[in-house]
Amino acid sequence: MFGARGSLCTLGSRTKVLKTVSASKLLGLSTSAKMSLKFKNAKRIEGLDSNVWIEFTQLAADPTVVNLGQGLPDIAPPVYVKEALSKVAATDSLNQYTRGFGHPSLVKALSCLYEKFYQNQINPNQEILVTVGAYGSLFNAIQGLIDEGDEVILTVPSYDCYEPMVRMAGGTPVFVPLRSKPVDGKKWSSSEWTLDPQELASKFNSKTKAIILNTPHNPLGKVYTREELHVIADLCIQHDTLCISDEVYEWLVYPGKKHLKIATFPGMWERTITVGSAGKTFSVTGWKLGWSIGPKHLIKHLQTVQQNSIYTCPTPLQEALAQALWIDIKRMDAPECYFNSLPRELEVKRDRMVRLLESVGLRPIVPDGGYFIIADVSLLDADLSDMENSNEPYDYKFVKWMTKNKKLSAIPVSAFCNAELKTQFEKFVRFCFIKKDTTLDAAEEIIKTWSSQKS
Numbered sequence: 001m002f003g004a005r006g007s008l009c010t011l012g013s014r015t016k017v018l019k020t021v022s023a024s025k026l027l028g029l030s031t032s033a034k035m036s037l038k039f040k041n042a043k044r045i046e047g048l049d050s051n052v053w054i055e056f057t058q059l060a061a062d063p064t065v066v067n068l069g070q071g072l073p074d075i076a077p078p079v080y081v082k083e084a085l086s087k088v089a090a091t092d093s094l095n096q097y098t099r100g101f102g103h104p105s106l107v108k109a110l111s112c113l114y115e116k117f118y119q120n121q122i123n124p125n126q127e128i129l130v131t132v133g134a135y136g137s138l139f140n141a142i143q144g145l146i147d148e149g150d151e152v153i154l155t156v157p158s159y160d161c162y163e164p165m166v167r168m169a170g171g172t173p174v175f176v177p178l179r180s181k182p183v184d185g186k187k188w189s190s191s192e193w194t195l196d197p198q199e200l201a202s203k204f205n206s207k208t209k210a211i212i213l214n215t216p217h218n219p220l221g222k223v224y225t226r227e228e229l230h231v232i233a234d235l236c237i238q239h240d241t242l243c244i245s246d247e248v249y250e251w252l253v254y255p256g257k258k259h260l261k262i263a264t265f266p267g268m269w270e271r272t273i274t275v276g277s278a279g280k281t282f283s284v285t286g287w288k289l290g291w292s293i294g295p296k297h298l299i300k301h302l303q304t305v306q307q308n309s310i311y312t313c314p315t316p317l318q319e320a321l322a323q324a325l326w327i328d329i330k331r332m333d334a335p336e337c338y339f340n341s342l343p344r345e346l347e348v349k350r351d352r353m354v355r356l357l358e359s360v361g362l363r364p365i366v367p368d369g370g371y372f373i374i375a376d377v378s379l380l381d382a383d384l385s386d387m388e389n390s391n392e393p394y395d396y397k398f399v400k401w402m403t404k405n406k407k408l409s410a411i412p413v414s415a416f417c418n419a420e421l422k423t424q425f426e427k428f429v430r431f432c433f434i435k436k437d438t439t440l441d442a443a444e445e446i447i448k449t450w451s452s453q454k455s
Contacts (some may be wrong), residue, residue: 013185019065048164051414058411061401066442069399071218073283073434075345078338080327081282085320086119094319100311101303102130102291103318109325110291116332118264126296127241129303134248134277134290136306138212138245139165141244141273141292144301145172148210155195155272157219157416157425159246162212173202175418178220180365189352190222190367192258197231206237210242211235213262216249219416219430221367223257233265242298244270247368248277248290251339254347257368271294272303278321282338283434287317346371349433349440356444357431360451371434374413378427380450393426408446 023342053070060067068073088094097103107124112129122128127312131137138161146152148170154162156177178193213232215224224232236243245262253259263272273294279285292302333335334342350366351371357364357375364375377398387397395412403409413428433440 019233034301044168044170048167052160052411055413056399056403056409057112059403062403062407065403065407065409066439066446067409068431068433068435068439068443069411071432071434073371074436074439075283075434077283078324081284081320081324085316085321088319088323089318094315094394096288096315097312098315098318099230102128103313103315103322105322106130106203106318106325109322109329110293113325114293117261118269122293123296127293127299129292129299129306130318131290131292132310133279133288133308134246134275134311135161136277136288137273137290137292137302138162138244138246140302140305141275141308142166142169142171143262144305145242145244145273145298146209149207151205151207152209153200153203153211154418155212155214155217156418156421157413158212158214158285159218163418168342171209172207173418174208175421176200176203176422177424178217178222188365190217190220190365190369191225193220193222193365194228195231200231204241206238206239208241210244212244212246212247215262215368216247216253216259216367218249219372219413220365221370221372221374223253224370224400226260228264229260229262229319233268235264236271237267237363241271243272244275245272248275248280250276251281252343252346252371253369254343254350254367259369270297270315273298278317282321282324283342287321289313289317289321308380309435331376346434349435351439353431353433356447360447372430374430376427377429393422395426395429397427406450407444 007310020160030102036426057070059065090201101107102110102124104124107128107130109312110128111122111124129140130138131140135356142152142165146166150171151174152166152171153174154166156175166173176195176199178195180188180193211232213224216222217224232243235241243262247259250259261274263269263274269362273292274380276291276293278287278289287356291297328337328339334343351369353373354364354366357373361379362375362377367373378394382398382401384397387401393412393414395414399410399412410429410431413430414422414426417425435443
């Protein structure tokens with residue numbers, strides 16, 4: 001029977017192929033050309049097909065490679081977070097759809113958490129939107145608030161999804177660089193990278209719809225000071241401009257620095273969307289849950305985008321996140337609260353990475369927040385002559401070479417820059433240090449062996 005069916009299927013398929021070929025010959029090439037035009041990409045995604053994460057994550061997928069590239073924690077999330085999800089999954093009613101704009105228990109927990117930092121109460125149903133990760137929050141905000149012809153100010157470097165999201169919405173990105181003049185003999189700190197107030201002010205005009213702020217900053221690890229935020233806030237108010245504030249690393253701030261929310265500054269609540277992330281808060285990036293917080297008159301536009309795109313987020317994950325948040329909300333001032341314990345753990349790992357990079361002659365930029373560290377790798381004097389694409393920036397070629405030949409991956413920093421400013425950052429690469437000690441041990445062995453071979 002199987003043989004007979006197989007023969008009939010094959011015969012039928014061949015007949016269809018012959019008919020298709022004959023039809024194509026009759027119609028000629030003009031029909032093929034017309035069909036290909038129908039399948040052309042929408043103009044809003046023109047030129048946005050390349051993506052650093054897809055390319056370099058594939059390179060690092062080799063199990064022999066030590067992955068310090070993508071911001072992927074390989075440390076274990078808190079036990080109570082995993083236990084919450086396990087218990088929730090066993091509750092039948094929590095495996096069904098929930099409220100489209102955020103599971104009731106989660107938006108209530110988020111409201112309770114963030115009211116500790118805002119002077120006003122936060123309405124959980126009208127001023128919080130739960131999304132598919134911080135990416136979803138950013139996409140909703142940009143799609144819901146940016147129109148064709150609007151200008152959006154982006155710092156350089158900045159997270160690589162900002163520019164394409166603005167372009168997809170029809171907006172025009174306007175770039176302003178963070179600049180630094182390192183002091184000889186001192187550690188190079190992320191706090192030394194600043195915006196020039198006059199240069200920033202020159203970017204604002206009647207077409208400016210929004211500025212995207214990121215603090216703590218990825219990839220530099222900069223934590224904006226009160227004075228720096230005041231400059232941005234004053235310009236937003238003066239030019240009636242929105243602020244989309246990406247604060248996913250809000251809990252990961254090291255001693256001597258403090259995370260401040262620009263939405264709490266006078267006149268800023270009514271014009272700010274603040275973005276948060278469960279993945280960064282609890283080291284569960286695979287959960288892909290994020291949130292937007294802001295006034296009702298802004299959040300309602302983000303809700304419109306969400307209800308006509310993804311509609312809602314997974315109920316079990318939202319309920320488990322709510323339960324985990326309540327545990328830490330009740331002990332926020334205690335050392336064991338994850339908001340406090342994780343930065344202490346990461347400070348040790350950060351300092352270890354600084355010492356390692358310095359030991360081989362590199363000068364890392366010591367981050368004040370986040371879990372990335374960047375360094376100028378040109379001093380390693382790698383032989384990149386065998387790299388195929390000579391048109392790529394130095395850091396792209398370097399990371400590909402390092403992944404292939406040294407089995408260590410990172411991310412090129414020029415991926416976070418617009419075309420005009422890439423050359424200023426193409427000698428830097430970004431390393432992630434939210435890793436197990438065994439992973440950092442393996443990276444240290446690679447780097448030290450590499451350095452000794454050069455000596």
